[in-house]
Amino acid sequence: MTILVFGRTGQVATELSRHGGDRVRCLGRDEADLTDPGTCAAAIAGGTWEAVINAAAWTAVDAAEEQEGDALKINAGAPEAMARAASAAGIPLVHISTDYVFDGSGTAPFAPDAATAPLGAYGRTKLAGEQAVRDAGGTHAILRTSWVVSAHGKNFVKTMLRLGAERDRLTIVADQVGGPTPAADIARACLGIADQLIADPGKTGIYHFAGGPDVSWADFAREIFAQAGLSPEVADIPSSEFPTPAARPANSRMDMGTTTATFGIARPDWRAGLSDILTELGAKA
Numbered sequence: 001m002t003i004l005v006f007g008r009t010g011q012v013a014t015e016l017s018r019h020g021g022d023r024v025r026c027l028g029r030d031e032a033d034l035t036d037p038g039t040c041a042a043a044i045a046g047g048t049w050e051a052v053i054n055a056a057a058w059t060a061v062d063a064a065e066e067q068e069g070d071a072l073k074i075n076a077g078a079p080e081a082m083a084r085a086a087s088a089a090g091i092p093l094v095h096i097s098t099d100y101v102f103d104g105s106g107t108a109p110f111a112p113d114a115a116t117a118p119l120g121a122y123g124r125t126k127l128a129g130e131q132a133v134r135d136a137g138g139t140h141a142i143l144r145t146s147w148v149v150s151a152h153g154k155n156f157v158k159t160m161l162r163l164g165a166e167r168d169r170l171t172i173v174a175d176q177v178g179g180p181t182p183a184a185d186i187a188r189a190c191l192g193i194a195d196q197l198i199a200d201p202g203k204t205g206i207y208h209f210a211g212g213p214d215v216s217w218a219d220f221a222r223e224i225f226a227q228a229g230l231s232p233e234v235a236d237i238p239s240s241e242f243p244t245p246a247a248r249p250a251n252s253r254m255d256m257g258t259t260t261a262t263f264g265i266a267r268p269d270w271r272a273g274l275s276d277i278l279t280e281l282g283a284k285a
């Protein structure tokens with residue numbers, strides 16, 4: 001049997017396709033459009049699947065501020081339909097969420113049961129998606145991750161490689177700290193969690209999965225440039241000097257202790273994943 005994946009072109013979906021091989025069937029927007037949640041439910045009901053993984057989402061953080069209704073449909077309406085259909089089919093759903101459901105207060109890592117309080121529209125829509133998945137009442141894992149990077153799509157590593165080649169000096173925020181997470185590691189975790197939920201629906205719940213060690217965006221940029229053999233000056237700035245439509249959490253540290261205890265999945269070292277990404281991009285020094 002096969003695992004159904006929503007998403008085909010995204011960072012995590014691309015790695016699910018790569019790591020899942022013949023075990024996964026990835027649906028692009030042409031086959032299941034999340035703005036039309038009925039197409040997601042129909043895709044689940046229309047096949048015989050072992051599990052469902054939702055790797056599709058509205059991920060444009062700033063654009064969500066102006067288009068929250070559109071983002072809500074994709075990040076909550078579609079997951080609700082997926083969760084209901086998966087529950088009706090008696091199969092588990094692995095749904096990916098984000099550190100941006102937290103307000104970023106303090107410096108301690110957030111546990112999965114910590115209070116949520118999103119700072120912006122993207123986080124609000126993702127939190128609504130989590131709630132919808134839980135309300136559907138089926139077997140599920142809501143896997144919150146952070147700062148996803150890969151050789152595909154749009155992400156901080158690719159932005160830094162572009163800017164680092166163009167400029168002598170970059171100003172990068174140093175007062176936001178979190179765990180960069182390679183999409184390949186997320187894909188492996190999702191597949192492992194899906195298998196374990198099939199075997200034991202009692203593992204249903206909210207889990208965290210983020211790379212370590214925690215780092216500021218500025219220090220993350222420095223490591224990207226070190227591994228890529230680029231040497232622009234990286235100047236630390238406060239978030240106030242990099243104004244964006246959506247506020248970002250200052251503290252994105254996430255405690256993944258329950259993920260390790262429940263599923264035996266260890267925290268990945270993002271520096272190793274970064275090395276793989278740069279090698280794949282032909283950018284490794």
Ligand SMILES: NC(=O)C1=CN([C@@H]2O[C@H](COP(=O)(O)OP(=O)(O)OC[C@H]3O[C@@H](n4cnc5c(N)ncnc54)[C@H](OP(=O)(O)O)[C@@H]3O)[C@@H](O)[C@H]2O)C=CC1
Pocket residue numbers: 007008009010011012013028029032033034035054055056057058059074096097098099126145146147148149153154183
């Ligand atoms: N990127 C990050 O830094 C983080 C991401 N996450 C979460 O991880 C998950 C995966 O993110 P990531 O791989 O980075 O996402 P990407 O932005 O790389 O890809 C998003 C995917 O969603 C698809 N999608 C968007 N809108 C629709 C739609 N209307 N119908 C069908 N498909 C659609 C896109 O397809 P298309 O190419 O056709 O638009 C694409 O495949 C998401 O749940 C995200 O919220 C969590 C923390 C950090």
Ligand SMILES: Cc1cn([C@H]2C[C@H](O)[C@@H](COP(=O)(O)OP(=O)(O)O[C@H]3O[C@@H](C)C(=O)[C@@H](O)[C@H]3O)O2)c(=O)[nH]c1=O
Pocket residue numbers: 059060061098099100145146147148155156159163170171172173176217242248
């Ligand atoms: C390009 C650039 C960015 N920055 C800052 C802005 C921001 O605080 C930080 C990262 O910028 P980005 O726009 O890549 O990050 P952003 O889109 O906010 O990334 C988020 O995406 C969503 C989908 C998530 O779920 C989060 O976990 C997180 O990964 O870097 C600088 O300080 N200087 C720069 O030159």
